[in-house]
Amino acid sequence: MVLKVFGFPTSTCTRRVGVVLEELNIPYELIVVSLPKNEQKSAAFLEHQPFGVVPYIVDDDGYEIYESRAIARYLAAKCGSSLLPSPSDLHKWGKFEQAASIEQSNFDVFAASIAAERVFRPAKGLTSDENIAQRHTEALAAKLDVYDVILSRQRYLAGDECTLADLFHLPYGAMITKIGINLLEDESRRPHVARWWKDISSRDSWQKVKDNLPLTSSQ
Incomplete structure (x- = not known):
């Protein structure tokens, strides 16, 4: 089976x-x-x-x-x-859980809201609220500025190895990038985020x- x-x-x-x-x-x-x-x-x-x-x-x-x-x-x-550090390695596990929490609290909540207004609602024939979309875009930009600081010190969000916390960003990150929101690819403003995004989004998987x-x- x-x-x-x-x-x-x-x-x-x-x-x-x-x-x-x-x-x-x-x-x-x-x-x-x-x-x-x-x-x-x-x-x-x-x-x-x-x-x-x-x-x-x-x-x-x-x-x-x-x-x-x-x-x-x-x-x-x-x-x-x-991709999922073992709890037996408490320090790696803690950093992973920190990174996973960052994704849900500081990325997904904003990226999903942008997608809801600019992709999902129009697809259903519903009117989108551009004010909501813009507010969440600005909020996400500020969060990604912090990402850039984190990623200036390490390759991935939980350290120097890719984990699930990085991969969790891919679906909504790709969706907002596809509709022209360039927050993840802006090398001039967030070079470390851009390097990280290119890395994870080019994975064969x-x-x-x-x-x-x-x-x-x-x-």
């Missing part, structure tokens, strides 16, 4: 899981849950993911888990990957899933 990902190919959270699967060379099958058809709100789906959002996975032994970051941690721990998570993977 191969690991199954119940998600949508262009979903940011589904691709967050996908990049980790590719990093770890774990074969998987994508079971498409149609977001346009609201299949994630069906009774059958809610039995597995009670919040009605994608993705969730069913591992090859039948184990189920949802929430993209939790899934990523589970997979990395299962494989013993350095991300190249495989950056546009659509493949339906199957068989490393």
Whole structure:
């Protein structure tokens, strides 16, 4: 039995899981849950993911888990990957958890809000609020100025090795960059962020899933 990902190919959270699967060379099958058809709100789906959002996975032994970051941690721990430092190395583990918290509190909350106004709402035929988008863009710019200080001292957010905390930035970072928000690539203002972003966004794992998570993977 191969690991199954119940998600949508262009979903940011589904691709967050996908990049980790590719990093770890774990074969998987994508079971498409149609977001346009609201299949994630069906009774059958809610039995597995009670919040009605994608993705969730069913591992090859039948184990189920949802929430993209939790899934990523589970997979990395299962494989013993350095993408997730072991709690037995308390200092590395602490720096990883610090970096993971930085991503959720200082990046995702703003990047996701920008995407909501400039990508998701227009795609649904809804009116976006440019004031909200601009406010979150300015807030994210200020946060990334701090990132640049951190990354001037080390290669990645948790130290000199890439971890899940870095990879977690990829889906929304790529989305806002694609629509012309140049915060991650501005070498003149944030040279260390630009170097870091070029590094993580050029990884083979991300190249495989950056546009659509493949339906199957068989490393």
